[in-house]
Amino acid sequence: MTTLRPLCHKPPARLAGPGPGAVLAGGLFAVSRLSWQWSMVAEVFTLYNLFVSLLFCFIISFQVAENATQRMKIAHWGALCCGLGLCNQHTLVLYILVIIPWVFHRLYSHKELSLRILVSLGVCFIAGFLPYIYLPISSYLNTARWSWGDQTTLSGLLTHLLRAEYGTSLR
Structure with missing residues (x-):
């Protein structure tokens, strides 16, 4: 004997899963000129x-x-x-x-x-936050090629972490 579900029963809606919209959005993003243009910029x-x-x-x-x-x-x-x-x-x-x-x-x-x-x-x-350990070490060894400032001191590290160069310091 089979049981019948009521007509008003609907399965819960999901926010994830495959669908034509996701495929279309991913495809449009993949061929976007702006995405490829900025993909070469660090x-x-x-x-x-x-x-x-x-x-x-x-x-x-x-x-x-x-x-x-x-x-x-x-x-x-x-x-x-x-x-x-x-x-x-x-x-x-x-x-x-x-x-x-x-x-x-x-x-x-x-x-x-x-x-x-x-x-x-x-x-x-x-x-x-472990990548932040690399900053003082690389600054001390003088291998920090793209890092601003001197992170060998606590003051220099805090300046970098708090983005003081950009005017966003909390100090």
Whole structure:
């Protein structure tokens, strides 16, 4: 005997998956003159766009994750991506200020938020800042070819990290 579903039952909408719109958008982006023109320029905004795209991918994957293990794995990769993205461009903080409370709320609503999880997510986030260790080392060894300023001193490192050269210093 088969059971019939009610006519008003609809499957949950998903934000991810293949579709003609995604194929069209990807194809148009791939043949865009501007994309190819700027692909040869070394600029921070290209990497910034990658990190923003990754964050949106992680958000969608986190939203549709089916179990706690998947959610934890995605949350840890997202925390690492947030840290790495902030190494590249500080304006990513505008996304992160919204994403982090949302992730904590989702984990709390699934009763998966604990001190151990907070610490492990924090470690992943801090691990994303590890590229900053390279700055004083390369400055000391005089191998920092494209870095501005002298990062061998704490003052020079803070000047670079806070983007004081661009007028965005918090000091």
